[in-house]
Structure formats: C-alpha cells, structure tokens
Amino acid sequence: MRANQTAIVVGAGMVGLCCAYALHLRGIKVTVVDRDIEGDKTSYGNAGALAISECVPHSLPGQIWSIPKWLLDPMGPLSLRPAHMPSFMPWILSYLGHSRKRQVTHIADALHAINERVSADYDPMLHAIGYADKVHDKGCIRVYDSYKSFKKNALEWRIRKQHGQDYELLGENDLRRMAPAIGKVKQFGVFQPQWRIMDDPKGLVGCLRHWLLAQGVTMVNANVDALVCAQSSVVGVTTSLGVINADMTIVAAGAWSKALAKQVGEPCLLESERGYNTTLPNPNISLKHELLFAEEMFVVSPLAIGLRVGGASEFAGLKAAPNYQRSDNLLRLAKRYLPDLNTEGGIQWVGHRPSTPDSLPVLGPSVKWQGLCYAFGHSHLGMTQAASSGQMLAEVLMQPELNTDLSAYSIGRFS
Numbered sequence: 001m002r003a004n005q006t007a008i009v010v011g012a013g014m015v016g017l018c019c020a021y022a023l024h025l026r027g028i029k030v031t032v033v034d035r036d037i038e039g040d041k042t043s044y045g046n047a048g049a050l051a052i053s054e055c056v057p058h059s060l061p062g063q064i065w066s067i068p069k070w071l072l073d074p075m076g077p078l079s080l081r082p083a084h085m086p087s088f089m090p091w092i093l094s095y096l097g098h099s100r101k102r103q104v105t106h107i108a109d110a111l112h113a114i115n116e117r118v119s120a121d122y123d124p125m126l127h128a129i130g131y132a133d134k135v136h137d138k139g140c141i142r143v144y145d146s147y148k149s150f151k152k153n154a155l156e157w158r159i160r161k162q163h164g165q166d167y168e169l170l171g172e173n174d175l176r177r178m179a180p181a182i183g184k185v186k187q188f189g190v191f192q193p194q195w196r197i198m199d200d201p202k203g204l205v206g207c208l209r210h211w212l213l214a215q216g217v218t219m220v221n222a223n224v225d226a227l228v229c230a231q232s233s234v235v236g237v238t239t240s241l242g243v244i245n246a247d248m249t250i251v252a253a254g255a256w257s258k259a260l261a262k263q264v265g266e267p268c269l270l271e272s273e274r275g276y277n278t279t280l281p282n283p284n285i286s287l288k289h290e291l292l293f294a295e296e297m298f299v300v301s302p303l304a305i306g307l308r309v310g311g312a313s314e315f316a317g318l319k320a321a322p323n324y325q326r327s328d329n330l331l332r333l334a335k336r337y338l339p340d341l342n343t344e345g346g347i348q349w350v351g352h353r354p355s356t357p358d359s360l361p362v363l364g365p366s367v368k369w370q371g372l373c374y375a376f377g378h379s380h381l382g383m384t385q386a387a388s389s390g391q392m393l394a395e396v397l398m399q400p401e402l403n404t405d406l407s408a409y410s411i412g413r414f415s
C-alpha cells in the first residue's frame with residue numbers, strides 16, 4: 001500500500017481501532033465500519049491487563065485429562081452447551097491436536113514474537129491519545145494452594161522462562177505481604193512483574209476512538225453484510241447503508257469474523273469463548289496487583305472503576321443467551337479466597353473472546369485475495385496484542401523492508 005490510499009476496517013473493537021491507528025499514522029485514509037460503533041464489545045468489559053508474559057498456549061500436553069473434571073464441576077472454569085456440540089467438534093479436535101510438544105513450542109514462539117513488542121507499540125499510542133497515565137505497571141500474582149500445586153504447572157513456567165519472562169516465587173509470608181487480602185487457604189504465589197493494568201478497558205477504547213475521529217478517521221455505524229469481490233481482489237464492503245469501496249479491507253470483527261472470511265472462501269476455526277465477570281464498585285479490599293487464581297482459573301483486576309472478578313470459558317456460540325450463573329459462581333469463588341471482599345452492588349458482564357484452536361490470532365494478508373487482510377482471533381490476549389497487531393499489519397503492507405514475519409498467523413494455516 002502507499003500513503004493516500006484508502007482502507008476499510010471492519011470492527012471498532014480494540015484490534016480494529018489499533019489497525020486504523022497504525023494505517024492512519026502511515027497516511028492511509030481509513031474508514032472504520034461497525035454495526036454498533038460505541039456499543040458494548042469484548043474490548044470493553046475484559047480484565048484490562050496487558051499480559052505481556054503470556055506466551056503459554058492454551059492447549060498443553062496432558063490437559064485432555066482435566067477437561068471432563070472441569071466440565072462436570074459447576075464452579076469449574078469450562079462449560080459447553082450441548083446444543084453447540086456439533087459445530088464445536090472440529091474446533092475442539094483441532095485444539096487437542098495442538099497440545100503436542102512440537103506445536104506447543106511453535107505456538108509459544110509465535111505468541112512471544114508479538115508480546116515482546118507490546119510496550120514498544122503501545123506506549124507511543126498511549127501518549128499520543130492521552131491515556132499513558134492510566135496504564136500502570138502493577139504486575140500480576142498467580143496464586144496457588146501450595147508449592148506442590150505450583151510445581152504441577154512446571155511446563156508453563158518453563159515456557160515463560162525460555163522466553164525471557166522472569167518471575168518471583170512467593171512463599172506464604174511474601175504472598176500475604178504483597179496481597180494481605182488473600183485468605184489462609186492459599187499458601188503460594190508467583191509474581192509476574194511484566195503485567196500492566198489499565199484503569200478501564202472501555203475508557204481506553206473510547207479514548208482511542210475519539211482521537212481517531214478527531215484526526216479525521218471516518219466512523220460508519222453500519223453492519224457489514226459482505227465483502228465485495230472483483231476478479232482476484234476484494235474492493236470494499238456491502239453494508240446496511242450501501243457499498244463502500246477501498247484499496248484495502250481489513251476484517252477485524254472479533255468473534256464474528258469467521259462468517260466474512262468464509263464468504264470469500266477462506267474458512268477458519270474460530271469460536272466465541274465467552275467470559276463472564278462482575279465489577280464491584282465498593283469491594284472493601286484493595287489490591288496493588290492483579291490476582292490470577294491458577295487452579296480455579298479466574299482473575300481479580302484492580303481497575304479504577306472497581307474490582308473486576310472474572311474468567312470462565314463457555315462455548316455456546318454467538319447467539320445463545322448468557323448464563324450469568326457463571327458470574328455468580330466466580331464471585332462466590334472470589335469471596336472464598338478473599339474473605340473480606342464486599343460483593344454487593346456488582347455489575348455483571350459477558351463477552352465473546354475470539355478464539356482459535358491454536359491460541360494464535362489470524363493476522364495478515366488473505367491468501368486468496370488482493371486488497372484483503374485479517375486481524376482477529378486474539379482470544380485471551382486481544383487487549384495485550386492489539387497495538388502490535390495493528391503495527392505489524394501496517395509494516396507488512398507498507399514497510400516491506402522491515403521483513404515483519406506474519407506467516408505463523410496466516411489464515412492459510414486452516415486450509
């Protein structure tokens with residue numbers, strides 16, 4: 001692409017807006033199209049962490065034996081709606097296939113290749129839009145029952161260490177010193193200083209959107225019904241308000257991206273992995289760090305707008321009604337391990353993580369069409385990887401001399 005050409009970004013979540021930002025900086029005339037530009041999206045209600053050290057794939061060797069236990073436990077981290085099972089099968093089979101050792105190494109390297117540049121890509125953007133003082137180097141404590149339970153997860157800690165992510169082991173006294181709110185049941189922790197926590201993810205997305213608007217980026221409130229193809233190129237989109245043409249179209253529609261890719265003959269495995277949380281305005285405890293309860297798989301984020309207790313992975317498709325019982329369960333767990341927590345007055349939320357079976361995003365040019373790129377599928381790391389995804393995509397499109405390598409994230413891996 002050359003400066004002064006035009007681009008459409010489908011999706012005004014954090015990933016789409018970061019793509020718009022990176023292209024706008026390079027002189028592209030960008031139009032962002034979203035069916036609900038300001039409305040609720042996955043990028044609003046998440047845990048608000050830049051989880052820079054997280055290069056561990058979700059599918060790991062031996063995990064298959066834990067899945068039945070998780071599914072049967074009503075307080076467990078995983079649930080699956082039976083009606084969704086048939087369409088879910090290809091995804092879960094592929095997910096399990098990615099737990100082989102060689103795959104795990106490849107995926108960890110590819111996640112690290114994005115994560116290692118997160119701060120370098122985020123910081124200039126945060127300064128430009130005026131949000132830099134609202135992202136804090138708080139770090140995260142991963143909380144375990146005991147040293148023994150920490151040792152059971154040796155592989156994931158080895159993967160982090162191999163990728164240069166240092167951490168500090170916390171015995172019981174150190175754990176209580178750093179997080180006095182944690183009750184006696186938990187006796188071991190690991191501090192990961194790399195995590196950065198923002199005041200409010202919705203605030204960041206809104207701030208970036210307003211900045212882009214003020215800079216002349218066009219925002220269109222419309223549904224994208226289809227991509228428009230002419231010979232071997234995508235030349236724009238059909239929307240509920242009519243056709244919009246551009247030199248480049250970027251599909252960054254989060255968990256809804258699969259349908260648009262499929263329409264142009266590029267199928268991929270993408271599931272909505274729902275997560276639930278509750279934001280507590282008066283939690284009665286204060287935390288200096290994010291807490292991640294490793295065995296129960298939920299997080300407690302100290303945001304400026306309250307304490308956000310969330311997690312869970314629910315596979316139910318994009319249309320099923322939310323089951324807020326899962327938010328209640330997470331709150332009950334939090335109360336068990338943070339005994340002084342005040343759970344009154346919480347605001348519940350559900351969001352659709354766009355998840356691929358190999359834990360990697362779909363990022364880069366279409367294999368089949370000129371004028372088309374993808375930027376979706378960031379699963380649990382969409383806030384973390386958004387700025388770098390935008391920059392890496394823009395580098396591939398406009399600065400080939402940088403040799404930015406997106407091959408590991410290509411949509412071609414699904415065919």
Ligand SMILES: Cc1cc2nc3c(=O)[nH]c(=O)nc-3n(C[C@H](O)[C@H](O)[C@H](O)COP(=O)(O)OP(=O)(O)OC[C@H]3O[C@@H](n4cnc5c(N)ncnc54)[C@H](O)[C@@H]3O)c2cc1C
Binds near residue numbers: 014257274354383
């Ligand atoms: C409970 C929970 C906690 C999380 N915590 C973290 C965290 O701490 N750190 C982290 O890095 N990540 C976290 N994540 C993941 C992160 O929130 C997502 O990966 C990220 O928000 C995805 O952003 P997105 O821009 O791809 O999608 P979205 O934010 O979902 O945006 C997609 C947009 O596309 C629009 N759209 C879709 N289809 C169309 C169409 N056809 N036409 C027009 N518009 C369309 C939608 O309206 C939407 O606005 C969490 C997720 C959940 C659920």
